[in-house]
Amino acid sequence: xxxxxxxAEFIALLGVDRVFVDPETLTLYASDETxxxxxxxxxxxxxxxxxVVAIVKLANQHHLALVARGAGSGNVxxxxxxIGSLVVSFECMTRxxxxxxxxxxxVVEPGVVTNDIDALANSVGLMYAxxxxxxxxxxxxxxxxxxxxxxxxxxxxxxxxxVLGLRAVTGDGREIRVGGRTTKYATAYDLTRxxxxxxxxxxxxxEATLKLIPAPESIATLRICFSSNASACAAVSRVMAQSVVPxxxxxxxxxxxxxxxxxxxxxxxxAGTQAVLMVEADGVxxxxxxxxxxxxxxxxxxxLLEIQxxxxxxxxxxxxxxxxSLSHAVKKIAPLKINExxxxxxxxxxxxxxxxDGLGKFHRxxxxxxxxxxxxxLHVNLMVHAxxxxxxVRARACRDALIEAVLGLGGSLSxxxxxxxxxxxxxxxxxxxxxxxxxxxxxxLFDPRGLLNPGKKLPDx
Ligand SMILES: Cc1cc2nc3c(=O)[nH]c(=O)nc-3n(C[C@H](O)[C@H](O)[C@H](O)COP(=O)(O)OP(=O)(O)OC[C@H]3O[C@@H](n4cnc5c(N)ncnc54)[C@H](O)[C@@H]3O)c2cc1C
Numbered sequence: 001x002x003x004x005x006x007x008a009e010f011i012a013l014l015g016v017d018r019v020f021v022d023p024e025t026l027t028l029y030a031s032d033e034t035x036x037x038x039x040x041x042x043x044x045x046x047x048x049x050x051x052v053v054a055i056v057k058l059a060n061q062h063h064l065a066l067v068a069r070g071a072g073s074g075n076v077x078x079x080x081x082x083i084g085s086l087v088v089s090f091e092c093m094t095r096x097x098x099x100x101x102x103x104x105x106x107v108v109e110p111g112v113v114t115n116d117i118d119a120l121a122n123s124v125g126l127m128y129a130x131x132x133x134x135x136x137x138x139x140x141x142x143x144x145x146x147x148x149x150x151x152x153x154x155x156x157x158x159x160x161x162x163v164l165g166l167r168a169v170t171g172d173g174r175e176i177r178v179g180g181r182t183t184k185y186a187t188a189y190d191l192t193r194x195x196x197x198x199x200x201x202x203x204x205x206x207e208a209t210l211k212l213i214p215a216p217e218s219i220a221t222l223r224i225c226f227s228s229n230a231s232a233c234a235a236v237s238r239v240m241a242q243s244v245v246p247x248x249x250x251x252x253x254x255x256x257x258x259x260x261x262x263x264x265x266x267x268x269x270x271a272g273t274q275a276v277l278m279v280e281a282d283g284v285x286x287x288x289x290x291x292x293x294x295x296x297x298x299x300x301x302x303x304l305l306e307i308q309x310x311x312x313x314x315x316x317x318x319x320x321x322x323x324x325s326l327s328h329a330v331k332k333i334a335p336l337k338i339n340e341x342x343x344x345x346x347x348x349x350x351x352x353x354x355x356x357d358g359l360g361k362f363h364r365x366x367x368x369x370x371x372x373x374x375x376x377x378l379h380v381n382l383m384v385h386a387x388x389x390x391x392x393v394r395a396r397a398c399r400d401a402l403i404e405a406v407l408g409l410g411g412s413l414s415x416x417x418x419x420x421x422x423x424x425x426x427x428x429x430x431x432x433x434x435x436x437x438x439x440x441x442x443x444x445l446f447d448p449r450g451l452l453n454p455g456k457k458l459p460d461x
Pocket of ligand 1: 032033067069070071072073074075077078079090110132134137139140141142143144145146147148149150151203204205206324327328416417453
């Protein structure tokens with residue numbers, strides 16, 4: 001508990017301008033995108049690695065829990081405080097520490113906004129590939145902690161695949177440097193990959209060395225309309241089974257299209273369209289047409305209504321704005337929706353959408369599905385209204401059955417949003433007891449007093 005004496009110690013450390021305990025600030029930092037909240041005791045804004053070390057040491061002295069926070073755009077309560085905790089916001093650690101195009105890397109502090117890294121890379125013909133839909137405001141520290149992904153990740157991989165090294169502070173205040181600056185590295189245990197996706201439960205990341213790759217010379221976009229979800233997903237499996245890897249392969253069902261109608265998403269769709277895929281190919285300009293032909297051949301099949309191409313640059317920008325608005329558009333319709341982020345092996349995506357259609361009908365719950373189909377990753381939104389008790393009971397049963405179906409298909413609870421506080425009750429269904437015990441041992445090693453983001457990622461014992 002943060003009493004006035006301890007508060008004075010934090011103020012002595014950071015200055016009065018970067019320690020907040022007023023009700024307005026506590027309320028602002030009480031939740032992420034999850035429709036739940038818990039007031040922290042205080043919000044701290046470190047401006048350097050050394051200040052983070054000092055915060056963690058002080059928290060250890062007084063046994064205070066610390067909840068790291070980027071932009072609070074997470075969907076699983078990952079940055080949601082727990083009672084008596086302090087939020088450590090990385091919004092003041094926004095420096096690009098080094099930009100080294102010759103070695104295709106950039107070293108950043110955790111508060112840098114993701115799209116700014118890509119924009120910097122673009123200025124010299126490079127790119128930072130992971131492109132979460134929230135990229136305009138989420139922070140790289142949050143992306144690292146969640147192993148965030150986005151449309152381009154079907155071709156280029158998720159955040160974890162673009163990290164060379166990290167500097168971080170463990171739960172007992174030790175500085176660690178993991179990984180390096182090279183694209184080959186075989187010295188240490190791969191603690192870099194361990195920290196990516198650890199959701200602020202093992203260490204606070206204070207610096208990241210990220211890999212940059214050449215930006216594609218040219219990108220071509222297709223919009224493909226199907227008469228059913230299953231036929232669209234069968235096409236996804238065909239695309240992913242041939243040799244041309246698309247640089248985006250996104251799925252939207254009919255309800256998702258309706259949710260973003262105001263962005264023109266339903267304009268120009270042929271009658272009977274029940275599902276839409278957005279597919280992109282990128283690369284050297286002369287090669288993109290060959291890739292598009294291969295993709296069109298793979299997309300052709302039962303249920304295909306139309307392949308639309310020849311979009312202008314502004315059309316394409318509009319399509320992506322609409323696609324990236326989906327998450328908030330769906331939330332506007334049902335603010336308390338249950339949002340799953342399931343992933344299955346891509347060849348089983350059609351089985352997954354069939355299961356979702358069946359579960360929605362059986363439990364009488366409207367479901368909106370969309371997502372990064374090329375990775376087998378769907379955001380399945382159960383559009384419930386919390387004031388309808390009967391619907392909530394049916395929705396919980398539906399969610400339960402959905403998770404069973406996903407695990408039965410060899411899939412996983414989360415493709416990119418992580419576990420946070422919201423999914424951890426289900427983790428024991430996916431991971432066996434010895435794996436969970438090993439994860440708890442790892443947590444104990446990094447954070448012996450359990451101060452970093454308690455109540456997240458791991459289920460209760
Ligand atoms: C409209 C919308 C679209 C989205 N699209 C995508 C998408 O396409 N792909 C995707 O993967 N996600 C997506 N998300 C989810 C979310 O944006 C990502 O999870 C993102 O990585 C969170 O970043 P953040 O800065 O907001 O982190 P926060 O939500 O603040 O925190 C997320 C987690 O990271 C931890 N954390 C933050 N900083 C640090 C640090 N420095 N060290 C250790 N732990 C830290 C927090 O404790 C928390 O557990 C979307 C969300 C929204 C609202």
